[in-house]
Amino acid sequence: MLFEPITSENSLLEYVECLVSIKKDFEVLAMNCTDRPITIHPKEIVGRLCSISVNFPSVNMVDVEADKEKWQPAVNLEHLDQEKQEAVEKVLYEYCDVFSKETSDIGGMKDFYMDIQLTDSKPIHVPYRRIPKQMYKTVKDYMD
Numbered sequence: 270m271l272f273e274p275i276t277s278e279n280s281l282l283e284y285v286e287c288l289v290s291i292k293k294d295f296e297v298l299a300m301n302c303t304d305r306p307i308t309i310h311p312k313e314i315v316g317r318l319c320s321i322s323v324n325f326p327s328v329n330m331v332d333v334e335a336d337k338e339k340w341q342p343a344v345n346l347e348h349l350d351q352e353k354q355e356a357v358e359k360v361l362y363e364y365c366d367v368f369s370k371e372t373s374d375i376g377g378m379k380d381f382y383m384d385i386q387l388t389d390s391k392p393i394h395v396p397y398r399r400i401p402k403q404m405y406k407t408v409k410d411y412m413d
Contacts, residue, residue: 270319272289272295272297273318275315275316341358
């Protein structure tokens with residue numbers, strides 16, 4: 270049910286239009302716009318209830334097959350030597366589904382450039398690991 274407040278010019282309370290579930294009692298939000306307490310009498314009419322019906326439109330679902338065909342993304346690799354070009358082309362071919370294939374694909378932004386740092390400027394610190402005494406000879410033989 271829909272609660273619609275009845276507004277009157279001399280009312281000091283404001284009621285909020287809301288959906289209510291009618292059982293025995295129900296609550297309605299009222300706002301006191303004054304700085305003093307207000308009493309609501311038990312038989313006072315503050316609004317009316319209207320029955321409502323909701324019709325949700327049906328949603329048709331369609332299964333779409335994703336294009337699983339592999340393709341080679343157009344990436345300029347001229348600055349790399351032949352060996353590195355082949356390695357990068359192999360990776361690009363393997364992960365081609367993360368690139369946009371057509372201009373209608375999301376992600377096709379020709380003016381977007383990004384520098385990806387492939388090396389870490391901060392050296393990696395590996396803590397010293399003590400070798401057990403019984404393994405000294407094995408490690409020394411392995412190192413030689």
